Each structure stands twice: as structure tokens, then as C-alpha cells.
Amino acid sequence: MNVLLTGGLGYIGSHTAVVLSHLGNQITLYDNLSNSTEIVAKNIEKICGQKINFVKGDVRNTETLKHVLTSFKIDSVIHFAGSKSVAESVKEPIEYYDNNVQSTISLLCAMRLAQVKSLVFSSSATVYGDPLYLPFDEQHPTNPISPYGRSKLHIEEMLADVAASDSEWCIACLRYFNPVGAHDSGLIGENPKGIPSNLMPYIAQVASGLREVLNVFGNDYPTRDGTGVRDYVHVMDIADGHAAALTYLRKHPSWQSINLGTGQGYSVLEIIDAFEVASGKSIPFRVVPRRAGDIAEFYSSTIIAQRELKWKASRDLINMCASTWKFQTQLTKS
Ligand code: NAD
Ligand code: UD1
Numbered sequence: 001m002n003v004l005l006t007g008g009l010g011y012i013g014s015h016t017a018v019v020l021s022h023l024g025n026q027i028t029l030y031d032n033l034s035n036s037t038e039i040v041a042k043n044i045e046k047i048c049g050q051k052i053n054f055v056k057g058d059v060r061n062t063e064t065l066k067h068v069l070t071s072f073k074i075d076s077v078i079h080f081a082g083s084k085s086v087a088e089s090v091k092e093p094i095e096y097y098d099n100n101v102q103s104t105i106s107l108l109c110a111m112r113l114a115q116v117k118s119l120v121f122s123s124s125a126t127v128y129g130d131p132l133y134l135p136f137d138e139q140h141p142t143n144p145i146s147p148y149g150r151s152k153l154h155i156e157e158m159l160a161d162v163a164a165s166d167s168e169w170c171i172a173c174l175r176y177f178n179p180v181g182a183h184d185s186g187l188i189g190e191n192p193k194g195i196p197s198n199l200m201p202y203i204a205q206v207a208s209g210l211r212e213v214l215n216v217f218g219n220d221y222p223t224r225d226g227t228g229v230r231d232y233v234h235v236m237d238i239a240d241g242h243a244a245a246l247t248y249l250r251k252h253p254s255w256q257s258i259n260l261g262t263g264q265g266y267s268v269l270e271i272i273d274a275f276e277v278a279s280g281k282s283i284p285f286r287v288v289p290r291r292a293g294d295i296a297e298f299y300s301s302t303i304i305a306q307r308e309l310k311w312k313a314s315r316d317l318i319n320m321c322a323s324t325w326k327f328q329t330q331l332t333k334s
Contacts, residue, residue, distance in 0.1 A: 001025045001026070001075045001076060001246065002025070002026045002027075002028070002072055002073050002074050002075050002076075003020055003025050003026070003027050003028070003074065003075065003076050003077070003078060003246065004027075004028045004030055004068065004069060004072065004074045004076070004077045004078070005017055005020075005027060005028070005029050005030065005077075005078050005080060006030050006031070006059050006077065006078070006079045006080055006081035006107065007030075007031055007036075007059075007079070007080030007081030007082065007122075008027070008028075008029025008030060008031055008054075008080065009029055009031040009033065009036035009037070009038070009040040009041055009054070010031065010035060010036050010080055010081070011179070011189070011190045011191075011235065012080055012122065012176070012179055012235060012238055012239070013029065013031070013078070013080040013081075014036075014040050014043075014044055014188045015182075015183055015188060015235045015236055015238070015239040016078060016080075016238075016239040016242045016243075017029060017044050017048075017052065018044060018047050018048060018183060018188070018239065019236070019239040019240055019242070019243050020239075020242070020243055020246075021044075021048040021050070021052065022048065023243055026053075026072075027052055027053065028052075028053040028054075028055065028068065028072045028074065029041065029044075029052060029053065029054045029055070030054075030055050030057055030059070030065070030068060030081070031054070031056065031057075031081065032056065032057060032058040032059075032081070033056060035193065038054070038056075040188060041054045043187040043188050044188065046185075046187060047183060047185055047187055047188070053072060055068050058103075059079075059081045059103040059104075059106055059107050060098070060099075060102060060103045060106045061106070062106045062109050062110045062113075063110075065106065065107060065110035066109075066110040066113045066114050069110055069111065069113075069114035069116050070114050074114070074116050075116065075118060076116070076118040076119070076120070076246055076249065077107065077111060077116060077118070077119050077120070078119075078120040078121075078122075078242055078246075079104065079107055079119060079120070079121050079122060080122045081099075081103060082099055082100045082103065082122065082151075083095065083096050083099045083100060083148070084148065085148065085197060086126070086146045086148045086149070086197075086293065087197060088148075089146050089147040089148035089151070090146060090147060093147040096147050096148055096151050097147070097151055097154075100148075100151035100152070100155060101151050101154050101155055101158070104121075104155045104158065104159075105158070107119075108158075108162060117166070117168045117169045117170065118169075118170045118171075118246075118249050118250075119159070119169070119170070119171045119172075120171075120172045120174060120242055120245045120246065120249070121155060121156070121159060121171065121172070121173045121174070122174060122176065123152050123155070123156055123173040123174060123175045123176070123257065124148075124149065124152050124175060124176055125175050125176065125177045125178075125231075125259065125261065125298065125300065126144055126146070126148065126149040126152065127142045127144050127149055127152050127153045127156065127175060128140050128141075128142055128143070128144075128175075128298070129142065129143035129144050129145050129149070130143065130145070130295060131295065131297070131298050134297065134298060134299060135261075135263060135298075135299050135300055135301040135302075136259065136298055136299070136300055136301060137259070137301035137303065137304070138175075138257050138258065138259060138301070138304050145293060146293065155173075156173045156257060159171045159173060159255060160255045162255075163253075163254050163255035164255070167253060167254070168253065169253065169254070169255070170249040170250075170252065170253045170254065171249075171254070171255045171256070172245045172248065172249055172255075172256050172257075172258060173255075173256070173257040173258070174238075174241060174242065174245060174257075174258055174259075174260050175257060175258065175259045175260065175300075176233070176238055176260050176261075177230070177231035177232070177233050177259070177260065177261030177262070177298075177299065177300050178198075178200075178230045178231055178232045178233060178261075179232075179233055179234075179235045179238045180200040180232045180233070180234065180235065180320045180324060181200075181234040181235045181236065181315065181319065181320040181321075181323045181324055182235065182323040182324055182326065182327035183235075183236065183323065183327075184236075184323060184326075186323070186326035186327045186329070186330040187327075187330070188327070189235075189323070189324065189327030189328070189331075190235075190324075190327075191327075191331060199230075199268060199271060200232070200271070200275075200320070200321075200324055201324075202214055203271065203272065203275050203283055203324075204275075204324050204325060204327075204328040205328070206283050206284065206285075207275060207279045207281040207283055207325065207328065208281075208328050208329065208332045210332070212284065213284045213285060213286055214272070214283055214284070214285040214286075215285070215286060215288045216268050216269070216272075216285050216286065216287045216288065217268075217288060217289070217290055217291040217294060218287070218288075218289060218290035218291070218294070219287045220290075221290075221296040221297070222296055222297075223267055223296055223297050224267060225267050225269050225270075227267045227268035227269050228267065228268055228294055228295070228296060228297065229265040229266065229267045229296070229297035229298070229299070230265060230266065230297075230298065230299070231261040231262055231263070231264065231265050231298065231299035231300050232262070232266055232271070232317065232320055233260060233261050233262050233300075233313050234313060234315035234319060234320050234323070236315060236323075237260075237262075237313040237314060237315050238260055240311060241260045241305065241309065241311050244309040244310060244311040245258070245309055247309075248308060248309050252308075256308065258304050258305050258308060258309060259300040259301060259302065259304065259305055260300070260305060260311075260313075261299060261300025261302065261313070262299075262300065262302070262313040263299060263300055263301065263302040263313075264299060265297060265298070265299040266317060270317075271317075271321075272285060274317045274318060274320075274321045275321045275324075275325070277318065277321070278318050278321035278322040278324075278325055279321065279322075279325040
């Protein structure tokens with residue numbers, strides 16, 4: 001299959017590119033490099049042992065996208081490109097709606113022009129908002145609390161309308177929980193610009209000595225040790241989930257939202273312990289007040305992903321930490 005990955009040089013896109021290439025697909029990566037570099041393309045090629053197609057471009061450029069879709073004879077698109085910081089979205093909502101919602105409209109227009117009607121979209125567990133019950137299943141009401149989360153929900157709703165208007169469209173919205181970890185080679189991984197806002201990359205930078213101490217945001221939550229609990233899922237499992245979604249879409253036209261998580265939550269202190277074991281480093285931390293907008297605990301129901309996609313996460317927490325550490329040490333060396 002010929003697959004276009006928008007945002008294909010980003011964290012999740014690059015890992016998915018490796019998985020799809022290993023499965024024999026012809027992949028084309030389309031990225032404006034706003035949060036990545038061309039080195040990632042070289043590293044994907046190293047891992048895959050073959051040349052891959054990379055086109056530098058912005059998803060909001062409908063004409064270029066249409067040209068790429070037709071000239072590479074694309075069968076399916078996976079749409080990773082977008083902006084993903086919750087805090088930034090509160091400060092810059094217009095930019096977020098532009099780069100998430102507007103860019104998806106541009107992609108849909110290009111796909112319609114090129115007659116490509118199979119799409120996997122990167123959504124997020126953040127669409128659920130505060131849990132009314134756990135685990136979050138796909139029927140849980142959606143009530144996102146940030147512009148970022150609302151942009152993801154608007155896109156999901158838009159995609160549902162598109163699928164309802166024309167039975168040839170096949171669309172899957174994958175709601176990721178907390179993707180972490182890196183490819184076993186240590187060549188690709190999550191490399192945030194500036195101070196990491198997410199837990200795992202922050203811990204990795206503390207372990208490598210780039211940062212002095214981890215701030216633990218609150219230890220007075222109603223959880224087993226008072227710190228926040230999340231469903232961390234290995235990025236290679238997430239990548240496998242995309243391959244499963246493409247297979248699923250070939251047999252199931254229409255629209256579906258599906259969670260990608262493990263079903264298991266870990267607290268901040270449990271992540272620190274696991275990272276210390278995996279890296280052999282100690283992680284100094286201090287408890288500071290809660291971060292505004294944080295939820296005490298959430299994790300995924302895995303029933304729909306198992307039943308529809310035949311997908312189940314298989315990599316454990318130590319693997320998530322060890323691969324993150326391997327990537328971090330290679331980054332620090334280079
Ligand atoms: P990322 O920032 O690493 O990757 C996104 C890529 O898209 C980057 O390479 C960036 O340069 C590119 N890009 C951004 N805007 C673009 C545009 N207008 N045109 C072309 N390229 C553009 O992010 P990621 O962690 O790989 O996330 C991928 C997707 O998954 C995003 O849509 C994100 O919202 C979603 N998501 C991520 C997480 C997570 O924890 N990483 C969780 C839930 C959902
Ligand atoms: C954040 C985003 C969410 C996104 C997800 C995965 C917010 C409110 N939500 O979720 O939309 O889908 O990342 O990218 O930003 N923590 C610390 N110290 C730190 C960093 C985090 O204690 O330096 C704690 C947090 O309080 C939380 C846990 O670690 O309990 C995980 O945090 P994080 O990695 O930022 O993910 P989420 O908050 O789940």
C-alpha cells in the first residue's frame with residue numbers, strides 16, 4: 001500500500017513510518033519541519049535500510065498536498081501533523097485552530113480532489129476531559145478542557161460528518177493515551193524543543209544531567225501514592241496500532257474513534273522508580289504544587305481496539321523507560 005504520513009518526521013510519525021515500511025508499504029513523509037528535522041528522515045532510512053520519500057511542505061498548502069497524493073499514487077493517509085502543547089494552545093488558540101482544524105480541512109480538500117478516501121487521524125485521550133468513570137471507553141462523554149483538546153474533538157466531529165456524507169470514506173480516529181519510549185535502535189525518539197512539558201522526556205533529561213531535578217506536580221491526589229496516574233503506552237505499540245488501523249479500514253468503511261492505551265495506569269513515583277531501574281541513574285525530585293488543569297488519574301479501556309483492530313499493547317514499562325534512556329544517551333552523545 002502507498003501511505004502518506006503528514007507530520008511523518010515527528011515523534012509518533014517517525015516510529016509509524018518504520019513499522020509500515022517493515023510491513024512492505026511504500027511510505028511518503030510530508031512535514032514542514034516546524035517540530036522536527038531532516039536528520040529524522042536519515043535515521044528512518046538507516047533503520048529501514050532503504051530510501052524513503054520525504055516532501056517538505058505544509059498541510060495547509062492544499063495544492064502541494066494534492067500533487068503529492070496523486071504523484072505518489074497514495075492509497076491512505078495518516079494525519080499526524082499538528083500542534084500538541086496544551087499550555088501553548090491556551091495562549092495561542094488561533095494558531096492551534098489554524099494548524100489543527102484548518103490544516104485538516106486543507107487535507108480533506110486535497111484528498112477529495114485526488115480521490116483518496118482512507119484516513120487515520122491522530123486524536124487524543126484529552127477529548128474526554130475529567131473522567132465520569134474509569135477506564136475511559138469510547139462511549140465516555142467528551143468534554144475537553146483546553147483549546148488543544150477542543151481542536152481534536154472538532155476534527156473528529158468534522159471527520160464523522162465527512163464519512164456520513166459519502167460511504168466511500170473510511171476514517172479512524174485513534175485516541176492516544178500517553179505515548180512514551182523510543183525505537184530499540186535509539187536512533188529515533190521524542191526530542192522536545194526547550195523545556196519538556198511531559199513527564200518522560202523530563203525524567204530522561206534529569207537522568208542525563210541536562211536538568212537538575214524533576215518537579216513532581218502534587219502528591220495529594222486521590223491516587224494510591226498521591227501522584228498523578230496515567231496510561232503510558234510504548235510508541236512502537238502506538239505505531240503497530242496504526243498499521244492495524246490501515247488494515248481495518250480496508251474492510252470497514254465509515255468512521256470510528258478508537259482508544260490506544262494499555263489499560264494500566266502508573267503514578268509519577270512509579271515511573272521514577274522504573275526509570276531508575278532501566279537507566280541505573282538516580283532521579284532527584286521534589287514535590288511542588290499541582291499543575292493547573294491536571295487530572296488525578298485516567299487510563300484506557302482496551303476492548304474496542306482489541307475487538308476491532310485486533311491490537312493490544314505488548315511492551316512493558318521497563319521497555320518504555322529503557323528505550324527512552326537509550327535514545328536520550330545517543331542524543332546527549334551527538
Ligand atoms: P510531533 O510534534 O513530534 O510531530 C508532529 C509533526 O508534524 C512534526 O514533525 C511537525 O514538524 C509536523 N507539522 C506540524 N504542523 C505541520 C503542518 N502544518 N504541516 C506539515 N507538518 C506539520 O508530535 P507527535 O507527538 O508525533 O504527535 C503526532 C500527533 O499525535 C499530533 O497530532 C498530536 O496532537 C497527536 N497526539 C500526540 C500525543 C503525544 O503525547 N505525543 C498524544 C495524543 C495525541
Ligand atoms: C499531557 C497533556 C495531554 C497530552 C499528553 C500526552 C496536559 C494537561 N495534558 O497529558 O493533552 O495528550 O500530555 O502528550 O498537559 N508530571 C510531573 N512533572 C512533570 C511533568 C508531568 O509531575 O515535569 C506529572 C503530571 O502532573 C501528570 C503526569 O506526570 O500526573 C503525566 O504528565 P504529562 O506527561 O504531562 O501527561 P498528561 O498530563 O497526561
